[in-house]
Amino acid sequence: MNPRSSQCPDAGREPPGVVRSSSPLSSPLWCVLPLLLWVGCSGSGNRPAPTPTPGEDSQDAGCVEPPPQQTPDAGERSDVLTPSRLLRRASLALRGTPPTDAEYAEQESAGDDTAQRAFVDTFVDETLQQPVFYRTMFEQARDWFNIPLIPRTADEPEYGVQQQRSIQRCPDGTAKAGAWKYFRGDNNACSGQKPDGTTPADEVSIEPWWAPGTTVTLVGYAANLSATGTGSVNGNPVTITCATSGPEGTCGCGPHAVRCHADFQTYAGFEDFVPYNGEGQRRLASEEPARLFAHLAWHDRPMTDLILGAYSVAPTRLQAAYVMQGIEGGATSLLDDDSWWRPSRFSSAPVDPEHTAGDPAAWREYSVPARNPFLLAERDYRFDPRTTTGAAKGIPAAGMLTSLGFLNAYPRERVRGARALETLACEVLAPPSGQTFNEYKRDPGTEGPCQHCHRRLDPAAIHFKRYAKQGSATEGWGAKYLMPGVGTVWHWPARWRTGEYPYGGDPFAHWNRWYAADTLLTPVTEAQAQTNPEALFIDFLPPEHTLLGQVSDGTVGPLGFAKLILAAGAFDKCVVRHLHAQVLGRDIDPAKEAGYLDEQTARFIAGGRKVRPFVKALTQSDLFRRGR
Structure with missing residues (x-):
């Protein structure tokens, strides 16, 4: 504590004639001022506390102990936690629970202060190698991504993604x-x-x-x-x-x-539908992105694989949904492929630490294109429907962005784009205030007040257009998931543009209303759309537009979006902010702490974008070891 705080009545007694009030504003000035200065030097106020002139007897003398200039924690409090408090902080950050009594006793028996601090370092190293760290990363990502369960397609339990x-x-x-x-x-x-x-x-x-x-x-x-x-x-x-x-x-x-799903329940469908069934396909699909994040952290993979990778993780029951989507697109050779369900074929695949290799229920690594060939292995696939006739081969697999849980939880391209920006680029899409806009007529990306968000949103949403649901399910079968303009199946006569039967419902009605030519979401001319209606499904960002200041290389689909947020630096900073919040207990303010964020991001990138070494570095920082 600041020695000057002994002058304050907050220690438990009031000066003569002073009556304690419940409002801090009624406290004497000499008690409130140090509190305000502490808030400033802690990084919690609106601006950092001023650095006192050497030798000056200022009010905040003793409150701030300026660290060396080269430390990344400049401007933070220099109070050092006791070894037991440091152990508690490390345990809460890495496994979400406080230390056990036995761990406290073991630390105390280690010896002096130096030895007890060394105990914490050893504790961190050991915990980072334990399955509980995988679980912590999974739960953090599940809260961070906040992907809802895939909506029902009719009455409960009509859930259609399995298509079996x-x-x-x-x-x-x-x-x-x-x-x-x-x-x-x-x-x-x-x-x-x-x-x-x-x-x-x-x-x-x-x-x-x-x-x-x-x-x-x-x-x-x-x-x-x-x-x-x-x-x-x-x-x-x-x-x-x-x-x-x-x-x-x-x-x-x-x-x-x-093509079928064995249901062991009294009424077909509930086994996969109910959210409390940890092995039900609906819940597995919603968890896949968070499981992929935890997998990358556990196996020391670069976190860019979360959005750039052509692989993911899933147990057999979830992989069945990807296989069925491929079969529905015409890849009937998958009917004879046993690599996804026969344990001897996947016994060497990396798995989560809570299961053994070869366990059909394990979250194991798999090649997404091997399960659904319309999610391509190619990393630079380009297809411009304005100049190319015929079918697209598909869209490149892009980690969680092409997962069935993400695509089906958000049934529209603009919602997918908005959630991807908010979740993976830490963008804030807030409504405008005090601005005047041109009249809205047909394009929310360039007209009316909605363009405040859509100018950023639509260049992201354009990458998520080639996936949509049609119809409803019956015991998990019956709904169709269309990838328009792809392969040999997902094409329709040109009259779908008129909305005539059987093209009056979704997704055709949505496409006809919102995929309008000469808009930010659909940058094709009306003549191009008349010549080739599938030109409306353009799903890459043309060079005349940018996303987060970046120009696309022409890669189609969600992978094109992923490349842009990575090139902008937004993805790396967003991951760093969330890991920092997990370990340090607070986010990094990108406006007030830009330099600190840049330094932490540079450290993350220099470490290969791997979670485990970055988390360890955070636990060794001066900021982690400070507090009361």
Whole structure:
């Protein structure tokens, strides 16, 4: 404490004639002034406290002990925590809980002050190598990203991302007890009969993807291995090709029942839908970005892989959703690929520290393009629909930005762009005040008061256009996730631009309303849109526009966005601010502490953008060791 504070009545007694008040403003001036100066030198006030002239008996003498000029903690208080308080701070920062009594006792028995401080350094090194550090990083990222659960597509539990038809076992007492059948639409299968009452129903024994090494029996339509089947359009029967239509109508589950989801619950769908099921696919999808962050921290990978990488992490049940999206796009070769569900094929993949290698439930590393080839491995893929006709190959995989949890949680491109800017570039999109804007007519990016945000937002949102949901689900199957203009499947006759049936609903209605030519979100001419309607799906930033002051290299999709925020320096600074808040307990103010932020960011980059060494460096800083 400042020796002068002994003059204040705050020590527990008042000077004669002074009555204590609940308001600090009623305290004598000599008591309030040191408090104000302390706030200034702590970095909590609006401006730093002035440096006293040497030899001057100023009021803040003894409050601030200026550190050496080269320290990155210039301007902060120089009070040093006691060893036990330092241990507590390290434990809270790295594992979210205070030290145990045994740890306090072990520290105290280490010896003198120097030895007890060395104990803290050893504690930090050991904790950084323990699974609890992975868990801390995961929970920090989950709070930071704050990605909601993917919305339901109709009534609960209609959740469609898995795009697999639910099957359930026939009950005891039936002719086919224990066999698996479609949950709906094949009521006589468990009796061994076809729906019209004739016998026998189809039956096949397979090794299923959800239980490798075992054999199960499919019965009824689920077991149909025919190349074609019968479906329904507007109530009329039509012939469908099973290889491209999925488990629709009378088509079966396919090899290893890849097109189906085994549901062990009473009512199909809830197992994957409910948020409290830690192994339900809906929750797994929402957690994937945070799990990827923790994976990178744990395995000492550069944090840029969070937004630039062509790989991610997921257990088998979540990888199934990526496989199904690829199959729905026409990549039917995935039906025979067992690399994502057979443990012997992924036994060497890096996993989280809470599971063993080869565990289907482990958050293991996987190549995203290997699961969905329309999320490309190419790092510089360019496609300009204004000058190139035909289909795009896809969009490059971009870590969490192309994760199903992120894309489906935010169903519109502008929401995706806004959340990506706020979360990964620490941008603040606040409404304007006291400004006059031109009249709004058709483009929120250049007209009306909304352009205050949209001038920054739309150059980000343009990268998130080639993904949209259509329709609703039934037990997890039925909804479609479109990647317009990509591959061989996601194309429509030009009349979709008119909104005529069957193109009157979403996402076509949204595209027709908001993908307007000659706007900031869709920088194509009306003539180009008339010639090629798919030009409206342009998903890279043309060179005449910038994002955070950066010009795009033409890379399409979310990867193009990721490159821009990285080139602007915004991503690195944002990561540093969040790690600093986790370890030091407070954010870095980019306006008031620009120099400090730059120095910490330079340290982070110099360390290979790896979390563990940067976190350790923060625990060794003077700022971490200061306090009361």
